[in-house]
Amino acid sequence: MEIGYLLYKAVIPFKENPSVLVSFIFLITISIIFWYYINNAKMGKIKEIFIRRIPALNSIDEAVGRSTELGKPILYIPGIMDIDNIQTLASLSLLSYIAQKTALYETELIMPVSRSVVMTVAQEVIKESYLKVGRSDLYRADKIFYLTDDQFGYAAAVDGIISREKPGAIFLVGAFYAESLILAETGFSAGAIQIAGTAMITQLPFFIAACDYVLIGEELFAASAYLSSDIIDKITLKTQDISKAIVMSFVLFIAIFNNLLVSFPNLANLPFFNIINLIIKTFFTNK
Amino acid sequence: MKRELPLFITAITGILIILNFVFPELTGGITETLRDWTIMIASFAILLGILNLIIVNLRKSLEPITHLEDRIFSIIVILSLVLTTIIGLIYGIKSNIQSFVVFKINNDYIFPLIETEFLKRDTNIFTGVIFNSVYTPLNSATFSLLAFFIASAAYRAFRAKNFEALILLLSAAIIMLGRVPIGDYIFSIFGIKISLISDYIISVLNAAAQRAILIAIGIGTIIISLKLLFGVEKSHIGKGD
Numbered sequence: 001m002e003i004g005y006l007l008y009k010a011v012i013p014f015k016e017n018p019s020v021l022v023s024f025i026f027l028i029t030i031s032i033i034f035w036y037y038i039n040n041a042k043m044g045k046i047k048e049i050f051i052r053r054i055p056a057l058n059s060i061d062e063a064v065g066r067s068t069e070l071g072k073p074i075l076y077i078p079g080i081m082d083i084d085n086i087q088t089l090a091s092l093s094l095l096s097y098i099a100q101k102t103a104l105y106e107t108e109l110i111m112p113v114s115r116s117v118v119m120t121v122a123q124e125v126i127k128e129s130y131l132k133v134g135r136s137d138l139y140r141a142d143k144i145f146y147l148t149d150d151q152f153g154y155a156a157a158v159d160g161i162i163s164r165e166k167p168g169a170i171f172l173v174g175a176f177y178a179e180s181l182i183l184a185e186t187g188f189s190a191g192a193i194q195i196a197g198t199a200m201i202t203q204l205p206f207f208i209a210a211c212d213y214v215l216i217g218e219e220l221f222a223a224s225a226y227l228s229s230d231i232i233d234k235i236t237l238k239t240q241d242i243s244k245a246i247v248m249s250f251v252l253f254i255a256i257f258n259n260l261l262v263s264f265p266n267l268a269n270l271p272f273f274n275i276i277n278l279i280i281k282t283f284f285t286n287k
Numbered sequence: 288m289k290r291e292l293p294l295f296i297t298a299i300t301g302i303l304i305i306l307n308f309v310f311p312e313l314t315g316g317i318t319e320t321l322r323d324w325t326i327m328i329a330s331f332a333i334l335l336g337i338l339n340l341i342i343v344n345l346r347k348s349l350e351p352i353t354h355l356e357d358r359i360f361s362i363i364v365i366l367s368l369v370l371t372t373i374i375g376l377i378y379g380i381k382s383n384i385q386s387f388v389v390f391k392i393n394n395d396y397i398f399p400l401i402e403t404e405f406l407k408r409d410t411n412i413f414t415g416v417i418f419n420s421v422y423t424p425l426n427s428a429t430f431s432l433l434a435f436f437i438a439s440a441a442y443r444a445f446r447a448k449n450f451e452a453l454i455l456l457l458s459a460a461i462i463m464l465g466r467v468p469i470g471d472y473i474f475s476i477f478g479i480k481i482s483l484i485s486d487y488i489i490s491v492l493n494a495a496a497q498r499a500i501l502i503a504i505g506i507g508t509i510i511i512s513l514k515l516l517f518g519v520e521k522s523h524i525g526k527g528d
Binding site: 006009010012013020023024027030031034035038082083084086089090092093095096115116117119120121124125142145146147149150152153155156159160164178181182184185199201204206208209210216217218220221222224232233236239240243244247251 | 305308309310311312313325328329332333334335336337339340342343346354356357360425426429430432433436437439440441443444497500501502503504506507508509510511512513514515517519520522523524
């Protein structure tokens, strides 16, 4: 009775919106692939994987090096969203790598933030990075500071910092809205080498127009794995690529199938086409 | 333990939220409860931010090595913070100060604008002077910079330096001409309806590319989430490996 009632409760959302079931199955599939590769990497079965070069990530060392040569600081902007945003988390992963580089080159790293929780986490990340390369003496907590939660207030304050400090390199990595171009254009006018990265599709054109290198969409999420020397980190890229291949296959199959049905309407009478059409309409249409 | 406990809490919370998405009837309002907790924690965290703001700016304004303009700005920040807090505590804030008009494009909140209605209604010193006469114009001024920056960025982006830039320039020209009546009028001489080409670029070529990026972003988000759930991603709590 109890189990039957629980099963009934569990099935309700799938009856109302069958596409939830597809999402759930897809998530389980990715989780299994993810776990499989991580396990293999941990057991030493996978030692190295091929990774496509991403120019924006290769240019990080160049940007840090250039700032060091010029004796100018590096400015890191993690977007305007809070720590619960996945882009901010991805940005903090990248920050870890950049902070290690700045510590090695003894270059000043300035990080104004618009969320107090991000500030606290960023201070911890940078501190750990400096410690990792044995330069904890260079760490200064007051270089990672809170400005304001207000979107344009933050943009104005960062613009002021760019104009006064004239950084050699600026990293704009995270979630940005309308302030993206205000920041990027001020950075351009200050003559800084700019590396941007965001998954905000509306802001990508602005960054592409105003910055030297851009991490487009998913490249931002792949950044920390790409830069890591740990195979367990790197192997996650493989899961990402396999997931993309699965989705692409589905899209391609459904596109061909629908085109066939439109071009040859008589095919809909065949049982195979009928069943596939029913599955697509039931599970791949958001209600 | 310093790292294991946050990773454990992250994993449990993440799994609960996924289960709530798939089986809402079984897990009840767990997501709402967690969201309430987040709001409460974030409210406490704002104190951290304010404290940091005061310390950093006090230090800047007192340090002899700081530039004069830096000192002036720091003093203005501290004064504004103290003044706004005192006036806010004395006069209070009307509830409709929270109302905003937000443009929503492609599920993204783009340009928050302050609703004009409450500007007329509120008359106390807080909303009347500090908010309406100082904050709003300054906000609008910063926002308006965007118009000039778009022009300068577009000028650089549309220079036909290579083949890709040439395609970008041509697409931009076609879309701009397709959006205005004179575009169709000019191209009618050649028997071309440029607004149709413009629509095709936007609704087919552009939409296809945008969807490809969006799907990849979605998958990237899932992978990052799995990395957090499985404890592979630790940099946000200090990796320390």
